[in-house]
Amino acid sequence: xxxxxxxxxxxxxxxxxxxxxxxxxxxxxxxxxxxxxxxxxxxxxxxxxxxxxxxxxxxxxxxxxxxxxxxxxxxxxxxxxxxxxxxxxxxxxxxxxxxxxxxxxxxxxxxxxxxxxxxxxxxxxxx
Numbered sequence: 001x002x003x004x005x006x007x008x009x010x011x012x013x014x015x016x017x018x019x020x021x022x023x024x025x026x027x028x029x030x031x032x033x034x035x036x037x038x039x040x041x042x043x044x045x046x047x048x049x050x051x052x053x054x055x056x057x058x059x060x061x062x063x064x065x066x067x068x069x070x071x072x073x074x075x076x077x078x079x080x081x082x083x084x085x086x087x088x089x090x091x092x093x094x095x096x097x098x099x100x101x102x103x104x105x106x107x108x109x110x111x112x113x114x115x116x117x118x119x120x121x122x123x124x125x126x127x
Contacts (some may be wrong), residue, residue, distance in 0.1 A: 008063065
């Protein structure tokens with residue numbers, strides 16, 4: 001059974017690209033609404049989360065904070081078109097598994113997600 005990955009972005013084209021890149025290895029559920037995504041993620045069953053930072057309503061950093069409060073071991077990967085080294089360092093300190101800049105390198109996102117899922121399994125098995 002494939003691991004389930006949540007992908008959240010308010011741009012449909014980004015969701016399509018990420019679904020296509022990750023679907024061979026994972027069951028990918030995409031969400032354009034971060035609030036709806038949060039409810040599904042809190043219900044459980046996901047091995048990693050990939051979320052855009054800049055979204056209306058609930059941004060990716062706020063979403064990450066809520067996810068980590070509910071599921072501290074769940075890896076959250078942040079992606080953004082507006083990234084800086086300072087922002088990346090700050091979000092990693094706050095608990096992000098990784099922070100990637102758009103345009104995404106699809107091989108990089110596949111590797112980061114693979115590492116995140118492996119990390120999740122190890123953390124879950126240790127608890």
